[in-house]
Amino acid sequence: MCNCETKAPEVIDLSKLDNILDGYRDKADMLIQVLLKIQKEYNWLPKEALYKVSQALNVPVNRVYHVATFYKLFSVIPKGKHNVSVCVGTACHVFGAPKILDRLEKSLGIKAGETTPDLKFSLETVNCLGCCALGPVVVVDGHYHGKLPTADAEKILADYD
Amino acid sequence: MQDIKIITRHLNTASSADIDVYMADGGYQALKKALSMTPDEVIAEVKRSKLVGRGGAAFPTGLKWELTRKEKANPKYIVCNASEGEPGTFKDRLILKNDPHMVLEGFIIAAYAVGTSQGFIHAREVYTEEIELFQKAIDQATERGFLGQNIMGSNFSLDIQFYKSAGAYICGEETALFESLEGHRGIPAARPPYPVQVGLMDKPTTVNNVETLCNVPAIINNGADWFAAIGHPDYPGTKLFCLSGNVKEPGVFEMPLGTNLKDLLEAGGGVDGKFKAVLPGGISSSLLTEMDVNLDFKTLAKAGTMLGSGAVIVINSDTSMVNVASNVAHFFDEEGCGKCSICREGTRRAAEILSRFSRGQGNRNELEWLLELHEVMKDTASCGLGQVALNVAASAIRNFKGEFLAQVRKEEGVWLR
Ligand SMILES: NC(=O)C1=CN([C@@H]2O[C@H](COP(=O)(O)OP(=O)(O)OC[C@H]3O[C@@H](n4cnc5c(N)ncnc54)[C@H](O)[C@@H]3O)[C@@H](O)[C@H]2O)C=CC1
Ligand SMILES: Cc1cc2nc3c(=O)[nH]c(=O)nc-3n(C[C@H](O)[C@H](O)[C@H](O)COP(=O)(O)O)c2cc1C
Ligand code: SF4
Ligand code: FES
Numbered sequence: 001m002c003n004c005e006t007k008a009p010e011v012i013d014l015s016k017l018d019n020i021l022d023g024y025r026d027k028a029d030m031l032i033q034v035l036l037k038i039q040k041e042y043n044w045l046p047k048e049a050l051y052k053v054s055q056a057l058n059v060p061v062n063r064v065y066h067v068a069t070f071y072k073l074f075s076v077i078p079k080g081k082h083n084v085s086v087c088v089g090t091a092c093h094v095f096g097a098p099k100i101l102d103r104l105e106k107s108l109g110i111k112a113g114e115t116t117p118d119l120k121f122s123l124e125t126v127n128c129l130g131c132c133a134l135g136p137v138v139v140v141d142g143h144y145h146g147k148l149p150t151a152d153a154e155k156i157l158a159d160y161d
Numbered sequence: 162m163q164d165i166k167i168i169t170r171h172l173n174t175a176s177s178a179d180i181d182v183y184m185a186d187g188g189y190q191a192l193k194k195a196l197s198m199t200p201d202e203v204i205a206e207v208k209r210s211k212l213v214g215r216g217g218a219a220f221p222t223g224l225k226w227e228l229t230r231k232e233k234a235n236p237k238y239i240v241c242n243a244s245e246g247e248p249g250t251f252k253d254r255l256i257l258k259n260d261p262h263m264v265l266e267g268f269i270i271a272a273y274a275v276g277t278s279q280g281f282i283h284a285r286e287v288y289t290e291e292i293e294l295f296q297k298a299i300d301q302a303t304e305r306g307f308l309g310q311n312i313m314g315s316n317f318s319l320d321i322q323f324y325k326s327a328g329a330y331i332c333g334e335e336t337a338l339f340e341s342l343e344g345h346r347g348i349p350a351a352r353p354p355y356p357v358q359v360g361l362m363d364k365p366t367t368v369n370n371v372e373t374l375c376n377v378p379a380i381i382n383n384g385a386d387w388f389a390a391i392g393h394p395d396y397p398g399t400k401l402f403c404l405s406g407n408v409k410e411p412g413v414f415e416m417p418l419g420t421n422l423k424d425l426l427e428a429g430g431g432v433d434g435k436f437k438a439v440l441p442g443g444i445s446s447s448l449l450t451e452m453d454v455n456l457d458f459k460t461l462a463k464a465g466t467m468l469g470s471g472a473v474i475v476i477n478s479d480t481s482m483v484n485v486a487s488n489v490a491h492f493f494d495e496e497g498c499g500k501c502s503i504c505r506e507g508t509r510r511a512a513e514i515l516s517r518f519s520r521g522q523g524n525r526n527e528l529e530w531l532l533e534l535h536e537v538m539k540d541t542a543s544c545g546l547g548q549v550a551l552n553v554a555a556s557a558i559r560n561f562k563g564e565f566l567a568q569v570r571k572e573e574g575v576w577l578r
Contacts, residue, residue: 029344031344031345032324032344033325036325059344063345067346070346070347073286073327074327088488090406090485090488091405091472093485093488126328127248127330128250129287130245130254131254132249132250133251133403135411142289
């Protein structure tokens with residue numbers, strides 16, 4: 001499925017935004033730090049939020065979008081409730097990461113970079129998470145699954161609903 | 162072989178993430194000693210120790226501080242580079258987690274030497290736990306008067322701010338890192354001028370890797386002569402080697418710089434399977450097919466590769482070199498910033514060509530073409546990323562040509578000219 005069809009939730013609760021933005025009024029150099037907080041809160045960067053950031057930090061909207069689309073941790077489209085990241089860095093590659101990715105893609109029925117239609121899982125590949133001795137590594141919602149046997153790849157998903 | 166631990170000496174004891182544990186082992190004594198010296202004396206000591214940068218490029222640390230200090234412009238800045246993104250590198254994370262105060266003490270001494278009262282640390286957002294521990298260490302050090310105003314009663318003051326990187330390998334490159342700190346996209350700037358003259362917010366700036374800074378307290382405590390006597394005569398001290406790939410017990414090993422690869426492999430329990438090749442400096446380096454080689458900057462440069470940040474990735478005979486080359490090419494295609502056309506287009510075409518080889522659909526003529534592209538990128542790409550992006554591909558083609566030829570498209574004979 002193509003991501004542009006992933007539906008944004010009808011109503012986005014922007015009330016939490018003011019708390020985040022309060023400490024950063026007119027602090028343009030804090031743009032990335034602010035976006036990180038918003039990404040953490042909403043799991044993506046809704047358009048409305050980006051416009052509010054632009055106003056609060058006094059940064060042109062186009063620059064907000066430049067940054068929001070440059071960095072890997074940001075997403076300007078909604079992501080699933082659970083984020084599954086498969087490390088495909090070279091150390092993990094040597095340990096068999098491609099097979100793990102293959103199995104997860106089949107089991108979720110989506111390709112890396114996509115979100116399941118029920119918005120439950122997003123699957124992505126990442127380049128080295130800095131724990132290569134544990135390879136191959138899959139991270140689900142910040143929880144590390146290291147030295148993962150290929151056969152167990154989809155089992156780790158069972159813990160998340 | 163000398164068995165000396167500088168940076169990992171607390172690894173198996175109580176975590177010195179707690180300032181009391183760190184101080185019980187002589188922590189912050191080096192800072193006290195440094196503050197009793199003039200900044201120029203501190204710089205002279207570090208220069209005499211011959212410490213070079215551990216971020217990968219081995220630039221003399223004392224000289225970098227001196228060049229920054231000599232600049233007239235003010236304020237000056239210092240940045241600790243904890244962006245660690247090279248696949249196969251996981252040493253800075255280990256230090257940040259186990260010994261944040263060691264990094265901090267080195268950082269404060271460096272700031273004193275350079276002559277700045279504002280420091281920044283730039284770390285990957287995914288290092289969540291490490292960031293928390295480091296922030297706690299900053300708070301503890303501030304409470305004890307090792308940070309903040311008039312440190313330990315001197316007239317030296319320092320404030321350190323923590324910035325998280327939003328996930329871009331290129332932001333480890335120092336000039337792209339400045340862009341990230343300023344809240345922009347991470348696009349590297351042309352150098353020279355080097356950051357020592359024009360750095361963060363266009364002011365003179367020293368950038369140091371986490372591991373580099375960790376050596377500083379030990380040098381101040383034990384003296385430059387002690388440090389200079391460890392390991393390699395030209396590049397003394399130890400190195401954290403990150404051993405990964407097809408080895409039995411991957412991990413971080415602290416050994417003298419210049420340690421033989423065989424000894425490192427032995428420390429890691431030996432090769433898992435039959436040794437085929439090794440990337441001694443992560444995926445920015447070229448493949449090496451021998452095992453009997455000393456891991457220092459000079460020897461590896463002579464062998465046509467580099468030590469870089471010490472990411473030693475071992476590859477066994479079951480692993481396809483074509484797939485490794487393709488994996489690396491995709492990495493650089495994704496991580497390049499897109500500023501220069503040679504890197505943007507070059508990494509994209511290389512990734513496409515190598516993907517085709519992976520699928521058994523290769524065109525043999527394109528192998529020569531990749532080697533040529535490698536030369537052009539080495540000479541013309543603007544930053545270190547583009548210059549090294551095809552090192553793995555080119556060295557794989559040179560050393561394992563048979564594997565590539567076996568993946569040439571067979572049906573119809575279209576590519577088989
Ligand atoms: N630790 C990691 O995760 C990674 C490390 N690297 C390493 O980074 C290295 C490349 O880094 P670069 O910064 O491009 O290397 P470089 O050799 O251009 O510079 C190294 C350091 O010395 C300084 N410097 C160099 N020449 C100078 C001069 N004439 N005057 C004043 N200062 C000078 C630079 O400002 C920089 O701080 C590679 O060797 C690679 O191994 C690459 C990717 C990731
Ligand atoms: C693409 C690229 C990525 C880099 N990533 C890092 C990094 O993650 N950490 C680091 O310390 N240096 C990295 N460097 C090297 C820095 O530019 C710089 O040389 C280093 O931080 C200087 O510190 P040192 O002298 O203490 O080694 C990178 C260089 C390039 C070209
Ligand atoms: S070489 Fe590549 S990563 Fe470096 S500045 Fe050019 S496009 Fe960006
Ligand atoms: S390559 Fe996967 S964690 Fe480093």
